[in-house]
Every structure is written in C-alpha cells, then in structure tokens.
Amino acid sequence: MEVAGLPHRQVRRCVVTVRTPRVPTRGAGSLAMMLVALMVALGGCATAGGGVPGSVSRAVDQSTSAVATSRLALVLNSGARLTRAAASTTLSDMLGELESARASVLELPATVQDERMLRHQAVTAIDDAVAGAVKAQEAVASDDGSPSIDEGKAALDTAADRLADLKQRLAGSQ
C-alpha cells in the first residue's frame, strides 16, 4: 500500500482504535440488581411474618376488605348510583378475593391444637363472608326482589361482625 508522500516501506501499519466512550453499564446493572434485591426484601418484609396467627390475620384483613367492598357495591347499586353490570363485576371480584383468603388459610400448616382451632374459626368466618357475598350477588341480579337488598346487607353485616370479632381475638392473643 502506498500512502501519498511516503515510500512503501516507511508506511507503518496504523492501527486506529475506536473506543466507545466508557459508559457505566456495569454500574447501572449492579445498581439495578441491588434495587431488585431491595424490592424483594421490602415486599417480603411487608407481607411475611407472624406464623399461623399472622397469616390468619392477613386472610381476615383480606376478607374484611372484600366484605366491606361488597357492602359498598350493594348500597350504591340499591341507590341507583352503580349499574348492575359494575355491581355484579365487583361482587364477582370480591368472591374471588374471599376464595383466595380461604385457600390461604386452608393451606396453613396448623400443627398444634390452638392453631387448628384458629384456622377452623377463620374458615368458618370466611365461609359466612362468602355466603353474604353470594346473597348480595343474588340480590343485585334479582328481578323479583328476592333475596332483597336488605337481606344481602344483613348477611354481609353478620359476616363483617364475625370477622371483626376474630380480628380482635387475634390482636389480643399477639
């Protein structure tokens, strides 16, 4: 090869190195991994702990929230502030929540009598909540007024009281 102005043997092989400017990708990657670990830790701390009573307490909270939502949807529907479609969708969603809470209680490894009793009480209370939500769903869908809205509300109120009692007993025992 001849470079203009220089004899062939004096042409040195020029190696041009194009360096991509250094970017802290490793640093960004490490930071991202640390954030993942932090979020896993925070999420775990937020939900874990307490053994069987702790898990039952969380299931009771989940059920209490579902019952309160069902009651609100029923009241709004009866006051013509919520359509039947939205109310029945809400009640279906809450039945799903109650099933999830029930399943989580049934899966608990209750190895001693106290824990077994606690689990039994929780399942009974959640079953009441399910019955209340089903009655509310029937009241919303009903064309002949049976069951009535008031019957639906009463069933949900009974379930809410039972869950509140259980919550109080759990708080007292912890």
Add this chain to the structure above:
Amino acid sequence: MKRLLGVALGVLTAIGGFVDIGDLVTNAIVGSRFGFSLVWVVIVGVIGICLFANMSGRVAAASGRATFEVIRERLGPRAGLANLGASFFINLMTVTAEIGGIALALQLASSVSYLLWIPVAVVAVWLVIWRVKFSIMENVTGLLGLSLIVFAVALFLLKPDWGGLAGQALAPAVPETETVPGYWYYAVALFGAAMTPYEVFFFSSGAVEEGWTVKDLSQSRNNVLVGFPLGGLLSVAIAGCAAVVLLPAGIEVTSLSQVILPVAEAGGKLALAFVLVGIVAATFGAALETTLSSGYTLAQFFGWSWGKFRRPAQAARFHLAMIICLLVGVAVLSTGVDPVLVTEYSVVFSAVALPLTYLPILVVANDPQYMGEHVNGRAVNVLAMI
C-alpha cells in the same frame, strides 16, 4: 389562533394520556392504604418524567433520530443491549397489563367476563396501529382520556376533610396499620408507575414520526411541562378518592372494580360512565404506546426499518415484532393471571430498571455531538441525577 389550538391540543393530550393502568391501580392502592402520605412520590415522579420526556424529545428534535437509535450508536451495543433487555421486558409486562386493563374496564361496563374481551382488545389495538394515522391515534385517546378528570370532580363532590388530607401530604407518616417496609415498597412502586420506560421511547420515536425539528422544541416543552403535572394531579385525585371512601371503610384495593366505587358514590351513574370511558381510553392509549414502544426499541436496536409513517410492507419486521408482543400479552392473560397483579409487578420492575433505562438517555442528552447547542443545562442534569 391555529397555533394556540395546536398548543391546547398538545397539552390536553398530555394530560389525558398521562394516566395508564399502572397509575390507576397503584394510586388507588396507595390511597386506600396510606391516604395522602405518599403524594410526595407522585410529585417526584412527575418531575422525573417531565425531565426525561423533555430530554427525549430534545434528542429526537436535535439529532433527527429516536433516542434508542442514538443510545445504541453513542454507548455501544453492550449498553444498548442492556437498555433494550430491561426496557423490552418491562414493555412486554406493561402491554399485558394495559390489555388486561382494557378488558377489565369493558367487563365493568358489560359484565361479560374480561377473558372474552381480551382478544377483542388485542385486535382493536393492532387494527388502530396498522390503519390509523399517528396524530389521530394520539389525539383521540388523549382527549377521551380527559374523562378521567371525573376523579378530580368526584373528590370535590365527596367533600373531604381538606385540612386532614393536606396534613397527610405535607407531613407524611406511615399509618399505624401499615409497616415501614410496606410504605417504602409502595413508594417505589408509585415512582415506577410515573416513570415507565415506554413513555420516553414512545415520546422520542413519536417526535421522529411527526417530523419534529428544533422549532418544535418549545411546543414539546409546553406539552410536557404543563400537561404532565396536570396529569399528575389526576393521579393524586385517584389516590384522594380512595383515601376518602375506601380507607375509612377498611377496603384495600386489589381490583379495578374497587377503583371506580368512590366515583360512583360521588356522582352516580353519570360519573361512572365518564370514568369507564376514561379508563378504556387511557388503557387503550397506553396499550398503543407500549406496543409501538416495543416495536421501536427492537427495530432501532437491530437497525430495522421502522415507523408508522412507513407502510407495513416497508417495515415488516417492525410490525411483526409488535404483533408478536401482542400475542405474548394475550397468551399470558389467557392463563388467568390477575391483570392487576401483572400491573403491580410491571410498575415495580419499572422502578428497579430505572438505572438501565434512563441513565443512557441522560448520557446522550449531554453529548454535543448529537445535541449541538441543545445539550442539558446544569440544573437539568442535577435534577435528573437526583
């Protein structure tokens, strides 16, 4: 007059397009559990997205190329691949969540199961991407999304204790019923909901689609700096409605159906109609943006021809990539996984991937080789680094 209308349209579109399923769900969860004590996170998130969306638009207008193309060229294939990997995975989760959001909203309107609405939503999204002009697509969904202002109206109609809400916002504290790890977990999730990566990639690619130049920078800045904070106020209103109605009732938000109950309580069926229209528009608009963003990032990384301004035959791989993303979203949702759960995970991952997704934009926006005189100022850099 025409210019004023253009500015107004841009701002209104930015407001209406700000909220997506992640903002809806996360703000409602936070309001129902923590009241107004995490409002400061929304403010920080809005500042962040304003900074980076503005930067992204400036990169596109100054260089004439989309942000991701410039990132790959400027930072090299390794950095580009890391950015692509993080952004694409989050985009895919977000597409799935948004399609789920459309289906859930349609279920609320019709009581037909959301599983049956999923294929309808996907086909509609694909048809709009394929056939509808970019500006029409953006403006219609953005303007319809303004229906979500009903959350702000509902908050006023509910006659809250404004002093109490202000107290929670100005002196944030962890409520007695919650834990400190839980508080910070949701703080990060809320931040992630405001800073989802698809927004900046869509914003810059959209700037190229619409042929922005440096002359359009001031309008773009207005849209972002006026529209996004007002959109942030909508997010705060969603949290406020949940705080006023759901929190005292002991209701923790786990489904979209709970999010709309405060609006129905405040304004009845008329308000309910507005909120459902708004949710469908917001999630549909976000589904369009995230799907396009998935196509943009892949095409720009691999150097494929891209853009809605090109006919599908001229950008076949770009369109195929988007179709595959939509099909993956359908497949995930068809397993019965809860779309709200997918949404929660997507916003958390958005937050943890922030260093990989946003740092490259900051680097590029400081490079005079691409930006000319439009490089970041010192104040912007300081705020962006924070």
